[in-house]
Amino acid sequence: MKIVVAIGGSILLKEYDCKKFQEYSEILKSLASENEIFVVVGGGKPAREYIGVVRELGAGEAQCDDIGIEVTRINAKLLLSALGDAAYQKVPHNFQEALEYSATGKIIVMGGTEPAHSTDAVSAILAEYIHADKLINLTSVDGMYDKDPNKYEDAKLIKEITASEMIEFISGKDTKAGTYEFFDMTAIQMIKRSSLETVIANGYDSENLIKAINGEEVGTKVISK
Ligand code: UTP
Numbered sequence: 564m565k566i567v568v569a570i571g572g573s574i575l576l577k578e579y580d581c582k583k584f585q586e587y588s589e590i591l592k593s594l595a596s597e598n599e600i601f602v603v604v605g606g607g608k609p610a611r612e613y614i615g616v617v618r619e620l621g622a623g624e625a626q627c628d629d630i631g632i633e634v635t636r637i638n639a640k641l642l643l644s645a646l647g648d649a650a651y652q653k654v655p656h657n658f659q660e661a662l663e664y665s666a667t668g669k670i671i672v673m674g675g676t677e678p679a680h681s682t683d684a685v686s687a688i689l690a691e692y693i694h695a696d697k698l699i700n701l702t703s704v705d706g707m708y709d710k711d712p713n714k715y716e717d718a719k720l721i722k723e724i725t726a727s728e729m730i731e732f733i734s735g736k737d738t739k740a741g742t743y744e745f746f747d748m749t750a751i752q753m754i755k756r757s758s759l760e761t762v763i764a765n766g767y768d769s770e771n772l773i774k775a776i777n778g779e780e781v782g783t784k785v786i787s788k
Contacts, residue, residue, distance in 0.1 A: 564696040565599045566776060569686035572607020572638050573703045574766035581645070586769050588645035594776065595649060595670050601661060601693060602672045603686040604642055610634035628678030635674025635682055642672050658692040665693065680749045687753035687761075698759050699775045700746070701766025706783030707732075707745065722780065725788040726755035754787050761785040 568591070575583045594600055610631045617630045639654045650670040655661035657676055665671050676685050683700060690698040704712065705720050707729070712718040724732075729751045746763065754761050762775040764782030774781040 564597075564776075565601070565693060566594070567601045567603065567686050567690040567693070567695045567698045568772060569603045569682060569698070569700045570605065570642075570766055571682075571702045572605035572610060572635065574607075574701055575604065575638060575642070576607045576609060577703075577767070581641075583769075584641055584645040587772075588642065588647075588649075590769055590772055591646065591670055592649045594772075598776075599665065599668075600670045601665065601689055601695070602639075602642065602670065603682050603689060604635055604639045604672060604674050605682040606631050606634040606638065606675070609638075625678040628675075632675035632678070637674075639672045639674040646670055646672070658689055661689060662693055681747045683747045684749035684753070687750040687759065690759050691753050691757040696760065697776065698754070698761045699772060700750075700761065700763045701772060702745075702763060703765070703767065704745075705765045706763050706781075721783050723784045723786060725786045726751050727788055729785060730755070751785070754785055758787040761787070 570587060577583065591600055591602065613630050613634055614627045618627050636654050643650050643652055643654070650672055651664045651667050653664060655664055655671060655673045661671050661673055675682055686698060686700060707721045707724060708718040709721055710718045729746065730748065733746060733748055733751065753759065762782055762784050764771040764775050771781050
């Protein structure tokens with residue numbers, strides 16, 4: 564299978580150490596023996612901090628996004644260090660490059676591409692571009708809830724949702740640099756238009772990646788209607 568795995572920066576850099584990079588590099592290497600693997604890495608806290616500084620300097624939103632993109636690419640480089648020879652040691656800056664580099668048969672790791680979306684969108688566009696069989700989005704929550712789980716104790720995890728329902732749900736949420744909410748709109752629209760099999764799951768437990776790939780029940784499954 565061709566699989567795109569998006570890993571939030573908040574997962575990889577929660578503790579600012581190498582553990583999650585190592586953990587994921589082992590899993591990705593083993594998956595790569597039977598699958599074609601593309602990884603998109605997010606910016607996490609360092610991206611938000613850098614964006615905060617440049618915003619204070621008076622930068623506009625697109626310029627803030629650019630800083631965020633640079634940080635995602637640094638995070639991608641860290642994962643490349645962990646993967647070593649199993650990965651192509653250059654971070655693609657766009658989808659064409661990702662496709663070109665994948666001809667090496669190695670794992671491809673990229674960060675952001677251009678302003679005005681998050682790496683969720685990058686992973687969904689990439690999945691469409693390379694005709695991926697699956698998109699697995701590993702984030703810092705268990706999946707999508709019917710209401711904010713931080714505010715409501717009775718919030719319930721949604722096990723399955725259509726892309727159209729998700730679009731409705733997310734409309735009106737914030738889209739400023741560094742604050743793309745739970746899942747960005749461009750990503751869902753891509754999932755919808757390319758009928759992409761997608762799972763959103765908690766990335767703190769790296770086993771969830773294997774479960775999602777094996778089709779076991781985990782997180783939120785997005786149906787592309
Ligand atoms: P992320 O995708 O990491 O955003 O990109 P995030 O929502 O903060 O996600 P987590 O915390 O990693 O899960 C960081 C920032 O970089 C810019 C955006 O400003 C985004 O908020 N960015 C990233 C872009 O403008 N374009 C891209 O293609 C990627």
